[in-house]
Amino acid sequence: MSGESQQSIRLLLSDMDGTLLLPDHSLSQRTIDAVRSLREAGVLFSLATGRPPRAMLQTIEALGVDLPTAAFNGGTLVHPDGSLLVAHYLPATAALTTLALFADQPEIDVWVFSSGDWLVKDSTGPMVPREQHGLGYPPVVVESFEPYLARIDKIVAASNNTALLVELEARLLEKVEGQAQVSRSQPVYLDVTAMQANKGEALRTLAEFLGVPLAQTAAMGDGGNDPAMFQVAGLSIAMGQAEEAVKRQANLVTASNAEDGAALAIEQYILKR
Known part of the structure; x- marks a missing residue:
């Protein structure tokens, strides 16, 4: 886990299930509004998930994501037009x-x-x-x-x-x-x-592609595949319902996904910085 940075955040990479999405896999209006506020503030936003690219499309559209996104835990980074930025296959x-x-x-x-x-x-x-x-x-x-x-x-x-x-x-x-x-x-x-398919490598690749120093990146998630990006990001945020082992590896802990913890974290820990 990197030390908590006091620099302004220029890029947030967020998990989907258990983080941005409610337990029923839907998006709350508060989360949609929080991501819109990020974009209006000039903060770049993208997704990193264990899902395949096809299963990200509805969320990408709802949130207006216009950057490459990381599927398969970072094994595949896909441009908005569907073309590949990176693909790593299991040996x-x-x-x-x-x-x-x-x-x-x-x-x-x-x-x-x-x-x-x-x-x-x-x-x-x-x-x-x-x-x-x-x-x-x-x-x-x-x-x-x-x-x-x-x-x-x-x-x-x-x-x-x-x-x-x-x-x-x-x-x-x-x-x-x-x-x-x-x-x-x-x-x-x-x-x-x-091996290269982890969210930490995805964050490194995306930050380099966008020209953002890692110290000015944030990562947010709840699962055992998320600490890989916590280790890389300048600021890391775990969800309230995450296992204790995940929470211990983050700088900050927000509320659960059932309580709009992702939106709360964006409002309190990123937009206010």
């Missing part, structure tokens, strides 16, 4: 190791994201309806993930057994060390992406 060896470990776990849904598609072997998995509601589109059912190994953006283990996901996270980290990033983007989701 095939790490993907095979991950899929082999997850295959032995009957309590998890296993999903692969590749070339814009959400791939599943079983569309009746218990976690599928939640993900479909969040993404806004259905999965593609495939017999095997192996034909997609060359261009995997992200593998996800999804389960309501959060203790199992914590255990799998530790086991997988040992197996793919130096090959892949493993983190829980939400308590019920364990994400596996390329």
